[in-house]
Amino acid sequence: MMMPPESGPGFLKREAVPVLVFVLLALVPVAATFGAESYLLSLVTRVMIFAIAALSLDLILGYGALVSFGHAAFLGLGGYAVGILSAHGQTDALVQLPLALAVSALFALITGALSLRTKGVYFIMITLAFGQMAFFLAVSLAAYGGDDGMTLPGRSRLFGLDLIKNDRAFYFAVLALLLASYLLCRSIVVSRFGRVIRGARENPQRMAAIGFPLFRYQLAGYVIAGTLCGLAGFLLANQAEFVSPAYMTWQRSGELIVMVVLGGLGTLHGAIIGAAAFLLLEEWLSGFTEHWKMIFGPFLVLVVLFARGGLMGAIRRIGGGGHG
Amino acid sequence: MSMTLLYVQTLNGLQLGVLLFLIAAGLTLVFGVMDFINLAHGVQYMIGAYLAAMFTAMTGNFFLGLALALPSALAFGLLLEFLIFRHLYDRDHLDQVLATFGIILFLNQAVKVVWGAAPLSVPIPDALSGSIRLMDGLLYPVYRLAIIGSGLAIAVLLGILVSRTRIGMLVRAGASNAPMVSALGVDIGKLFMVVFGFGAMLAGFAGAMVAPILSVEPGMGDNLLILTFVVIVIGGIGSVRGAFIAAILVGLVDTLGRVFGPMLLRALMDPSAASQAGRALAPMLTYILMAAILFFRPAGLFPAKK
Numbered sequence: 001m002m003m004p005p006e007s008g009p010g011f012l013k014r015e016a017v018p019v020l021v022f023v024l025l026a027l028v029p030v031a032a033t034f035g036a037e038s039y040l041l042s043l044v045t046r047v048m049i050f051a052i053a054a055l056s057l058d059l060i061l062g063y064g065a066l067v068s069f070g071h072a073a074f075l076g077l078g079g080y081a082v083g084i085l086s087a088h089g090q091t092d093a094l095v096q097l098p099l100a101l102a103v104s105a106l107f108a109l110i111t112g113a114l115s116l117r118t119k120g121v122y123f124i125m126i127t128l129a130f131g132q133m134a135f136f137l138a139v140s141l142a143a144y145g146g147d148d149g150m151t152l153p154g155r156s157r158l159f160g161l162d163l164i165k166n167d168r169a170f171y172f173a174v175l176a177l178l179l180a181s182y183l184l185c186r187s188i189v190v191s192r193f194g195r196v197i198r199g200a201r202e203n204p205q206r207m208a209a210i211g212f213p214l215f216r217y218q219l220a221g222y223v224i225a226g227t228l229c230g231l232a233g234f235l236l237a238n239q240a241e242f243v244s245p246a247y248m249t250w251q252r253s254g255e256l257i258v259m260v261v262l263g264g265l266g267t268l269h270g271a272i273i274g275a276a277a278f279l280l281l282e283e284w285l286s287g288f289t290e291h292w293k294m295i296f297g298p299f300l301v302l303v304v305l306f307a308r309g310g311l312m313g314a315i316r317r318i319g320g321g322g323h324g
Numbered sequence: 325m326s327m328t329l330l331y332v333q334t335l336n337g338l339q340l341g342v343l344l345f346l347i348a349a350g351l352t353l354v355f356g357v358m359d360f361i362n363l364a365h366g367v368q369y370m371i372g373a374y375l376a377a378m379f380t381a382m383t384g385n386f387f388l389g390l391a392l393a394l395p396s397a398l399a400f401g402l403l404l405e406f407l408i409f410r411h412l413y414d415r416d417h418l419d420q421v422l423a424t425f426g427i428i429l430f431l432n433q434a435v436k437v438v439w440g441a442a443p444l445s446v447p448i449p450d451a452l453s454g455s456i457r458l459m460d461g462l463l464y465p466v467y468r469l470a471i472i473g474s475g476l477a478i479a480v481l482l483g484i485l486v487s488r489t490r491i492g493m494l495v496r497a498g499a500s501n502a503p504m505v506s507a508l509g510v511d512i513g514k515l516f517m518v519v520f521g522f523g524a525m526l527a528g529f530a531g532a533m534v535a536p537i538l539s540v541e542p543g544m545g546d547n548l549l550i551l552t553f554v555v556i557v558i559g560g561i562g563s564v565r566g567a568f569i570a571a572i573l574v575g576l577v578d579t580l581g582r583v584f585g586p587m588l589l590r591a592l593m594d595p596s597a598a599s600q601a602g603r604a605l606a607p608m609l610t611y612i613l614m615a616a617i618l619f620f621r622p623a624g625l626f627p628a629k630k
Contacts (some may be wrong), residue, residue, distance in 0.1 A: 020398055067418055114615055119620045121361055121417060125557045126618055129611040136607035142600070250550060254363075254425045261422055291437055297430030304423040305411055 013077050018182070018269040025175055029168055039168045042239065043283060047276045048178045049235045054259040054271035055178075056228035060221050060259065061183055062266030063194065064202040067124045070111070070131025074104045074226045076138055076248030078233020083243035084144055086152050093156035093164075097234055105223050106228025107134070112222035116215055117302055131253055137247040149244020156238055164238065178272070181228055185268050188224065199219050258300060264313050329460050333578065333583050341469050341473030341575025346554040347548065349482055350523015350569040356499030356562020356628045358516050360409070361417050361425040365527055366549025369429040372528025373535045373544065374435055377444040386449035386536065393532045395523055399523020405517055413516070432542045434486035434564045454609035471533050478526070479568055486564050495519060498629040499562035551578070554614045562628030570625065574610055582611035 025048065027272040053075060060066040081100035090096065111130040118126055144150050155164050164170040188194050196217045199207045208214055237243045246252070255278065263274025281299075285292035307313065375396045380389030408427065412420050448467050455463040465602045486492035494515055497505045506512040531545070538544065555574050561567025588600025593601070617625065 005524050036576065061418075065360075066336075067421065069421070081620065112620060118618055120620065121561065122557060122618065124361065124417065124421070129554060129614050131556075133608045133611045136611075137604055140600075140604035142608065156411065162443070178544070233485065244465075251546070254421070257418070257420060258425065261418065265418075291432040291433050294427040294437065297426040297433070300426030300429070301408060301423045304419045304426070 002204060017273075018072075019274055020186075021269055022175075022179060022182075025178075029171055031114050035245075036165055041171050043279070045171050045174050046236075046281050047237055047285075049239060050256075050259065050273075051177055052094045052181050052235070053229050053232035053291040054254055054263070054275040055181055055185055056232070056272040057187065057256050058260045058263075058266065058268055060197075060218075060272075061260055062220060062268075063201065064197045066218065066222065067257070068115075068127045068222075069226075069250065069253050069257070070129070070134070070249070071225075071229055072248045072252035073107065073131040073134035073250065074229035075233040075236060076134055076245070077104045077107055078235075079237035079243040079247050080138060080141075080144070081158060081230075081233055082237040083150050083152060085152065085155075085267070087144060088309035091153065091157050092160065093158050096156050097231075098303040100230050101227050102232040104228040104233070107312040108223040108226025112219050116218050116222065128250060128253070131248060131250055135245055135248045135250070138248065145244065147245060149242060149246065152237065152241045152243070155241065155298060156234075170238070177231065177235065181231070181319070182218050182268060185228075189268065193217065193220070196244050197246075209309045219302040222267070230258070245287055262303065326457055329583070331458070331462055332464065333580055334341070335464055335468070335472065336347065336575035337579035338572065339472050339475075339575070340579055341572035342472050342479070342577055343530050343534060344555050345479055345571035346475055347527045348534075348553045348571055348596060349453070349564055350504055350519070350526045350563055351552055352525055352559065353495060353499065353519045354516070354554040354562065355556060356621070357495060357502060358404075358413050358498075359502070359521055360408070360413060360620060361420045362551065363421060364404070364427040364431070365523070365552070366545030367428055367526045368397065368527040369531040369548060370435065370540075370542070370545035371400055371431070372531030373538075373540045374444070374531075375400075375528065376532035376535045377540045380446050380535075386446065387519075389446075390532050397421075397528025397532075398521050398525040402517065404519045404524075405520045410513070410517075412511075415485050426476065428460045428546070432546075436542050442527070443472070443541040444535075445539060446535040449537040467536060471537075473531065478529070482564060483568075491515075491518065496628070500606070525565065541590075551610065554610055556624075558614055558624055560624030560627035563624075563626040566624060566626030566628075570584050574613070577613055578607075578610050582606040584596050 025044070028044045029041065031045050053071070056074075057071050059066065060068060078100040081103050082096050085091070085096050085099065111127070115123055115130065155162070155170065158164070164173050191199075196207065196212050196214075197210070200214045200218060204214060221302045232246065236247065259274040259278045260271050261274070262277055264270030264274065281296065282292065285295050289295075347365065347369055350368075351362060354360050354365075372393060375393035376386075376389050377390075379396075380386050380394040382497050383389055383392070404427070408423060412423055452467045452470050456463050456469065458464050484496060494505065494510055498510075498512065498515055498519075502512060505515075548550055551574060553571045556567055558574065559568070559570030585606045589598035589602045589605075592598070
């Protein structure tokens, strides 16, 4: 499990993986100057945006054991907040971002309050159903492109300035937000609040018996996760300069779960590694063949059957066991 | 026009409901007996449609094609069970979701490789082509009536099978308490294999039956799968009776909601706002229904586990 960050000689050893991940991400723009700059920057920017989404899902899936199968809805909500405001001439991130987060939080609050009444398979199904509702709502928005989606006039502006128009500037903005999200999630996980959520995963009856109102804790966790994923949606719309209902298909929700599990549940940096592994594998395999899903599907089955704990589990095993 | 339209749309809703039931029946039992969440059930429906299309093209006769497609769909389901599902029973739901998601990715792509990306079409068999006059001004395609009829017949047979036979008794017992059934000396693994194979065949049958009226294409099972989940969750996991009632309910609400929802709204607000709101609301109606039912009955209408 995650330990609270502290300084000392053991710090670097213990934190080697997350530190390495962020150092590598910071070095990508340097490497990109040697060739294929815009391709590499946009690919890794996309990786980092999905890493934020996966991170937010890990918070409830990995630490709370809440298998939300409608998480992509928040990507869409964040994205459509940008798209719809832009269509009405409001392109400033100072307006767009708060609205994207507020809409995501509100949707999470309403759907979470209903979903968390159910457990197990029913929870998976009802979150799936709410995800589909959001999807169909987007499809029906004929004024905003309906099925086809809509192209944005450009990236969001900040104080009326084109601060993130440049790909490199946008890259660092996303990197900073990813780091902030990661640190926020870590502090949540080790807080008293995070411990209650984790306790509810291990033994809900006991936690309730001690006197914790679990429903409220889990709902708060669900809202935090949804809001954070709304941020990822905001960034994704800016990166692609395009939003469409495809943001929130149930397959996309499934992919987010795959990223979290691929990296290793309940490790946070595992979610970042999982997002990177998923998207880079997709990019790499689709370079060989358009039928890359025929390779990826069985790979997924094999990971489930034989590699428990995902990539982080494998790293831990190679690293000689103990706490990661 | 409105009464005729109502009848036609009710029949359409019934047809969708029957299809949903054919897919949901196997899924709810697999769910109920083994607590196994199988996302790949939708691709069984797709495989059924492709097999029917292939065998119909080969033999030149839809009924012969159907007769060949059913055992093939059964064999395919059993093969999947043997290769993959069998190893997932005692895993948690998350592992099951992931592995079956992987199977969907693989098979949706595999049918493209085998049969091409372009949709296939299957001609409606001559014996069932044309329309029949049900009443004044009400013509309805014979083939669609045949789908409704065969679906209802299977529902009745399945009902008898589950409530009157020994294997049905074991299935019901398994759905309400699997460990106890196993402790009493029943080979629960074999029971599950039978249920799974049978469910795969029913889903394949549904796919084969719609092949002549829908285009047979990759991913055709995906969206229907989600509706099927809505059905089994509303009906209560593990209950065939619940699945039947919920399937008809969802089929009718979905079909009638899309047609009459905007009409009703038009009576309440101005036309352009109504058609906009109607387009948005109609596809969401089923999910609102599900959320409402789960709010009052968190385990569905007829839960098998008490």
